[in-house]
Amino acid sequence: MIQHALVDADGVLQHLPGGWVAALEPFLGQRAEEFLLETVTAEQPCLVGDGDFLSLLTDQVTRWGLALDPVAVYRAVWHRIEVHADTLALVQQLRSAGIGVHLASTQEAGRAAVMRQLYDGAVDAAYFSCDLGIVKPDPEFFRRILAGLGAEPDEVFFVDDTPANVEGARTAGLRAMHWRHEEGLDRLRAGAAALGLPVGT
Numbered sequence: 001m002i003q004h005a006l007v008d009a010d011g012v013l014q015h016l017p018g019g020w021v022a023a024l025e026p027f028l029g030q031r032a033e034e035f036l037l038e039t040v041t042a043e044q045p046c047l048v049g050d051g052d053f054l055s056l057l058t059d060q061v062t063r064w065g066l067a068l069d070p071v072a073v074y075r076a077v078w079h080r081i082e083v084h085a086d087t088l089a090l091v092q093q094l095r096s097a098g099i100g101v102h103l104a105s106t107q108e109a110g111r112a113a114v115m116r117q118l119y120d121g122a123v124d125a126a127y128f129s130c131d132l133g134i135v136k137p138d139p140e141f142f143r144r145i146l147a148g149l150g151a152e153p154d155e156v157f158f159v160d161d162t163p164a165n166v167e168g169a170r171t172a173g174l175r176a177m178h179w180r181h182e183e184g185l186d187r188l189r190a191g192a193a194a195l196g197l198p199v200g201t
Contacts, residue, residue: 002175002195003155005094006145007123009105009115011161011180013091014083023077027068035064046108049130053078053108079114086185088122090192090199097198100124104145104158106135125149136160137168146172157195159188 007013016023024032039060046053058070095101103119103126105112112128119126127145129135134144146153153173160166161180169176177191192199 001155002099002157002197004100004102004149004151004157005091005192005197006102006104006127006142006156006158006169006174007087007091008158008160008162008165009103009107012084012159013087013103014081014115015181016077016080017082020077023080024073027073027076028066031064035060043108047106047129047135048133049109053110074110078111081114081118083118084181087181087188090185090189091123093199094192094197095124099197100149102127102145102149104136104142104160105129136165137162139168139172142169142172142174146174157192157197159191 010016020036021033024036028035039057042056042060043053045051046056054070054074057074061068061070061073091101101123103115103123105115105127106129107115109130112126112130116126125148127148129141132141132144134141142158146156149156154175156174158166158169158174158176159179160169160176161178163178166176166178175195177188179188179191189199
């Protein structure tokens with residue numbers, strides 16, 4: 001019987017309006033995508049709690065010779081989060097029915113802190129890669145969450161918009177579903193209902 005739901009953040013519970021490249025374009029113009037790709041590569045240690053992302057971003061701005069305030073860029077892009085109200089409402093429905101609901105997301109510490117504040121009171125716990133020391137889709141990511149929850153794998157339902165992450169969860173024994181917010185809430189509700197979760201119609 002499912003006792004807990006793990007919910008991915010970006011693509012499932014939240015999004016960055018317009019996407020990452022569009023968010024960077026006001027600062028970098030046509031170089032936005034190139035800058036983002038370099039950032040994504042460089043930030044990997046930060047995702048497991050090794051290093052400070054803002055310092056990394058500051059170094060990159062300096063290296064590129066940009067007349068930008070790294071803190072302003074960081075806040076305008078990485079701290080800009082819009083919650084999908086319909087997904088959150090479904091999460092709240094599960095919580096009201098007694099199902100534990102938790103975030104399970106790959107994030108660096110600064111953005112994780114923003115998300116903790118954003119979802120305070122809306123989820124029971126938030127599990128971030130920067131705290132766990134490992135990223136999805138490694139099955140160990142999920143095993144560490146299970147240890148924190150004190151739950152058996154088949155008691156946990158996981159939702160993520162990346163197929164590899166879903167496979168990693170399944171390898172760890174979780175009941176997992178691939179779903180993107182763009183697919184519509186009906187499909188997510190149907191998948192949850194098939195596992196006996198109280199999601200209504």
